[in-house]
Amino acid sequence: MKNAPLFPHLIHGGDYNPDQWIDTPEIWDEDVRLMKLAHINSATVGIFAWSLLEPEEGRYDFDWLETVLDKLHANGVSAVLATPSGARPPWLAQKYPEVLRVEESGIRNEYGVRHNHCLTSPVYREKVRQINRALAERFKDHPALALWHISNEYSGACHCDLCQQAFRDWLRKRYHNDIDELNHYWWNGFWSHRFTDFSQISSPKGRGENHVPALTLDWNRFVTAQHVSFLENEIVPLRELTPDVPVTTNMMCLYPGIDYQEMAKHVDVISWDSYPQWEHGRNEQEALTHAFSHDLFRSMKQGQPFLMMESTPANVNWRDVNKLPLPGRQAQASLLAVALGADSVQYFQWRKSRGGHEKFHGAVVDHAGHENTRVFRQVAALGEQLEQLDEAVGRRCESRVAVVYDWENRWATDRYCGYNNVRRDYAGECIKWYAPFLRRGIAVDVISETDDFTRYDLVIAPYLYLLKEGVKERIAAYVQNGGHFVTTYLCGVVDPHDLCYLGGLPAGELKDVFGVWAEETDALLENAPGRASYGGRTYSVDHVCDILHADGAEILGTYESDFYAGSPAVTKNSYGKGTAYYCAFRSDGDFADDFCEDLIAACGVAPDTAIQIPKSMFLRKRGDLIFLFNFTDVPRTAELDRPYLDVLNGAAVEGALTLPVCGYAVLKSSD
Numbered sequence: 001m002k003n004a005p006l007f008p009h010l011i012h013g014g015d016y017n018p019d020q021w022i023d024t025p026e027i028w029d030e031d032v033r034l035m036k037l038a039h040i041n042s043a044t045v046g047i048f049a050w051s052l053l054e055p056e057e058g059r060y061d062f063d064w065l066e067t068v069l070d071k072l073h074a075n076g077v078s079a080v081l082a083t084p085s086g087a088r089p090p091w092l093a094q095k096y097p098e099v100l101r102v103e104e105s106g107i108r109n110e111y112g113v114r115h116n117h118c119l120t121s122p123v124y125r126e127k128v129r130q131i132n133r134a135l136a137e138r139f140k141d142h143p144a145l146a147l148w149h150i151s152n153e154y155s156g157a158c159h160c161d162l163c164q165q166a167f168r169d170w171l172r173k174r175y176h177n178d179i180d181e182l183n184h185y186w187w188n189g190f191w192s193h194r195f196t197d198f199s200q201i202s203s204p205k206g207r208g209e210n211h212v213p214a215l216t217l218d219w220n221r222f223v224t225a226q227h228v229s230f231l232e233n234e235i236v237p238l239r240e241l242t243p244d245v246p247v248t249t250n251m252m253c254l255y256p257g258i259d260y261q262e263m264a265k266h267v268d269v270i271s272w273d274s275y276p277q278w279e280h281g282r283n284e285q286e287a288l289t290h291a292f293s294h295d296l297f298r299s300m301k302q303g304q305p306f307l308m309m310e311s312t313p314a315n316v317n318w319r320d321v322n323k324l325p326l327p328g329r330q331a332q333a334s335l336l337a338v339a340l341g342a343d344s345v346q347y348f349q350w351r352k353s354r355g356g357h358e359k360f361h362g363a364v365v366d367h368a369g370h371e372n373t374r375v376f377r378q379v380a381a382l383g384e385q386l387e388q389l390d391e392a393v394g395r396r397c398e399s400r401v402a403v404v405y406d407w408e409n410r411w412a413t414d415r416y417c418g419y420n421n422v423r424r425d426y427a428g429e430c431i432k433w434y435a436p437f438l439r440r441g442i443a444v445d446v447i448s449e450t451d452d453f454t455r456y457d458l459v460i461a462p463y464l465y466l467l468k469e470g471v472k473e474r475i476a477a478y479v480q481n482g483g484h485f486v487t488t489y490l491c492g493v494v495d496p497h498d499l500c501y502l503g504g505l506p507a508g509e510l511k512d513v514f515g516v517w518a519e520e521t522d523a524l525l526e527n528a529p530g531r532a533s534y535g536g537r538t539y540s541v542d543h544v545c546d547i548l549h550a551d552g553a554e555i556l557g558t559y560e561s562d563f564y565a566g567s568p569a570v571t572k573n574s575y576g577k578g579t580a581y582y583c584a585f586r587s588d589g590d591f592a593d594d595f596c597e598d599l600i601a602a603c604g605v606a607p608d609t610a611i612q613i614p615k616s617m618f619l620r621k622r623g624d625l626i627f628l629f630n631f632t633d634v635p636r637t638a639e640l641d642r643p644y645l646d647v648l649n650g651a652a653v654e655g656a657l658t659l660p661v662c663g664y665a666v667l668k669s670s671d
């Protein structure tokens with residue numbers, strides 16, 4: 001199935017800051033010359049240009065931007081036009097200090113950096129809406145305009161009085177203006193915390209309330225809601241004046257501060273910024289984490305292609321050590337994004353800043369200023385390759401398997417006090433259960449608890465600690481109707497308010513679905529793992545494990561250590577027409593991989609191709625294109641099941657296909 005594509009080709013472009021070169025406009029001409037050479041077809045402009053776009057209040061100067069857009073258009077480059085709210089001009093903060101953010105300390109920040117604004121301030125919202133309207137009015141008919149880029153990497157929170165008030169109003173609404181309802185859900189009988197009025201509540205803080213998990217959970221939800229309403233406020237004039245131009249906002253990997261699965265509902269196209277840490281001795285793990293994120297962002301709109309809005313063409317400047325990626329790495333990582341559903345490869349940044357904080361951040365055009373650099377040649381070569389992949393454009397990815405990763409569950413698992421407080425790593429656990437599928441060429445979605453399970457043959461929900469409204473009923477119905485559902489330790493412990501379920505775990509009917517009762521949970525010391533056996537092999541038991549009673553479930557694995565040796569560690573239960581598995585322990589070893597091997601056979605989930613790959617390679621099919629990757633540090637070989645065309649070089653390939661370090665291939669059946 002294809003989506004109406006944003007562009008007829010894969011987008012190849014990135015953040016372009018001509019505003020930094022306003023005094024040397026000849027550079028702009030050089031830019032478009034170089035863009036042609038680099039096979040660039042898109043430029044993201046205006047992200048941090050507010051002080052030039054509105055040099056003084058109410059006086060807009062868009063002429064320079066129009067000149068830039070004209071030049072881009074004349075050279076076949078589309079514009080992703082940004083709204084500038086991510087960084088504001090000094091005059092604005094000077095005149096309206098309320099627009100600046102108040103940190104948790106209660107102290108208002110001074111003017112500086114970026115992403116330093118209040119999310120509630122009516123003045124700031126108004127100023128943003130005004131400039132967005134002016135931009136839309138001016139450029140609505142500009143032929144270069146292809147997409148709106150709203151702000152930049154929304155993040156953080158503000159604790160000012162306006163935000164406190166907004167938080168209280170939000171709570172009033174959530175708890176039906178009934179403070180006792182709030183007291184009940186927050187369990188405020190504990191430590192004498194019963195409020196008598198909403199005005200007594202404020203945001204969680206280190207020097208204030210930070211031991212009421214339900215308060216913090218609600219604060220996270222509120223911060224998400226404030227970001228969403230800020231985003232909506234930005235979008236209003238754009239929708240009105242440019243109804244046909246889609247909007248996006250760039251998200252940041254697994255950033256915990258905003259529930260992206262919620263925010264995703266408010267944009268037309270998902271985009272995110274991908275910065276793996278290459279060449280630090282863990283390339284495969286980095287690739288897995290980023291693949292997981294690609295699949296997560298793609299799944300936010302049920303398989304609709306997303307954009308990789310930023311990535312670096314070379315190194316970054318903000319890590320402790322900013323190692324250069326190996327030649328070929330950037331192309332490999334870019335193709336991984338495309339394989340997993342991206343319709344773009346975009347960079348931060350086109351041209352390196354001459355001064356400022358990011359002057360040493362990788363860019364397509366270095367300070368040398370010409371095309372005769374390794375990085376430029378690499379980008380241009382990738383641009384040519386992307387032009388061979390038109391048939392990927394708009395191509396949705398369909399998966400029969402889903403792994404659940406849910407922001408609210410992340411918040412809750414990050415924060416409870418109990419069991420093992422050292423290493424929660426919810427994301428790491430989800431990635432562990434995701435990897436076996438990528439390594440076997442089986443497409444996999446990464447969905448939230450509230451997404452539709454019935455689209456999948458197999459759903460794996462690791463560490464499903466917090467159950468949102470209706471989730472246990474939906475799991476039960478899914479399995480009843482023939483689904484395969486896997487969960488792990490600490491499943492169904494708390495409800496959406498972070499109140500523990502009573503009556504034994506996992507919550508409610510899940511005990512019947514899984515056929516188990518988890519009576520206790522043990523925590524393991526870092527250097528003293530336990531042991532469990534499954535399928536004739538022994539695995540380490542790390543971090544935490546549930547001690548189970550099998551109440552109807554078949555026992556597939558047992559503990560081999562501690563006072564609960566011999567009790568069930570892995571179970572399988574038939575429930576209705578389906579099957580539910582409970583893997584009661586975390587293992588840092590190969591357990592998840594081995595278990596998934598059996599699961600794949602049991603659920604009849606077949607790889608998307610008959611190509612044989614070692615587990616160290618990744619394979620993904622998008623439409624008829626088959627993408628293969630080697631992210632390990634040695635060459636790896638796949639066994640092709642039939643003759644293929646190597647799409648990127650036009651060669652016929654069959655038999656053994658060896659990919660070097662940083663290697664990738666895009667194949668198509670030549671039958």
Ligand code: GAL
Pocket residue numbers: 152153273275310316317348358361
């Ligand atoms: C991103 C940000 C860009 C740039 C980049 C550097 O997070 O959106 O503006 O700062 O990081 O890696």
